[in-house]
Amino acid sequence: MTLDKDYRQDLLVALRLHEISGERVGEVLAEVEAHVDETGEDPVEAFGTPREYARQVAAQLDPDTGKPSAVWTLGAALLVGALTLLGVTLLADGIGAVGEVSYTMRDLVTTLVVLVLAGGGVLAIFRAYASGMRRAGMIGIGVTALLLITATEVLGDLLLDDRTALLVVPRWFAIAAGAVLLLGSAGMLVRAIRRGRVVHPVSRSNGT
Incomplete structure (x- = not known):
């Protein structure tokens, strides 16, 4: 059999x-x-x-x-997410800007909170699946994360200053920093893929 x-x-x-x-x-x-x-x-x-x-x-x-430990896994997942999100944001802002690129309190706070919520939500869903939770429970986790992200954006508009620039960088710096962050994220993903590649013992003993 x-x-x-x-x-x-x-x-x-x-x-x-x-x-x-x-x-x-x-x-x-x-x-x-x-x-x-x-x-x-x-x-x-x-x-x-x-x-x-x-x-x-x-x-x-x-x-x-x-x-790996749960702390290491969570930290690595959040770091990859942070590098990707910040890299894409900086690169897009730099390419689309005419002069300098500026960021307000709302930009900084909401980006950080959304990153934590998104990373935590994805990890929670994976953990729930691995522990045998029913599909309805996993859907509930995903919906909760999306609602919290939406609430973050809405509260950011209502409570945080979106006019005063707290951080101003040259256009070239935003582009360069975005590219570097994306390269770092890609490097971590490649390392994770290599570590996670399934290798059959027979293939390993044959040197393949």
Whole structure:
């Protein structure tokens, strides 16, 4: 008996949502495949549902064996989001400006709050899925994050100064800074992709 493709795919996704390294994911998948091939046992009976087994695997890991801490994961996600958001904003403002580029209190505060809410919302949804939460609960998290972001924009217009420039930079600086931030974000994403690449033990032993 061979491992069902749907079970394999669901297990892969569940493991990745626990921030387990691609190398360890490949090992777990190979172990499950080998067990099913040898015994013919249903994977759900042998290991439980993909979400259940992924939680068991994650509980046995620490940062040294392929699972980064929640603090590191949250920090990295927020940093990538911050670099991307600020990079796009600076680059677009610099390209569209005629002279200098200025930012008000509203611009600075709302950008920071939206960044935190968006990053926290995405991470919360991933965590909810990995823990087995029902779809309605995950949708509720997403809707709540969107409502808070909308409220931030509305309150920013009502309560914060959007006329007085607190930060003024030359057009060339905005463009250069935006490009540098986007390059930094891309570098972090490439590193995360390489770390998360699933590698089957057989492929690794063959040097591929």
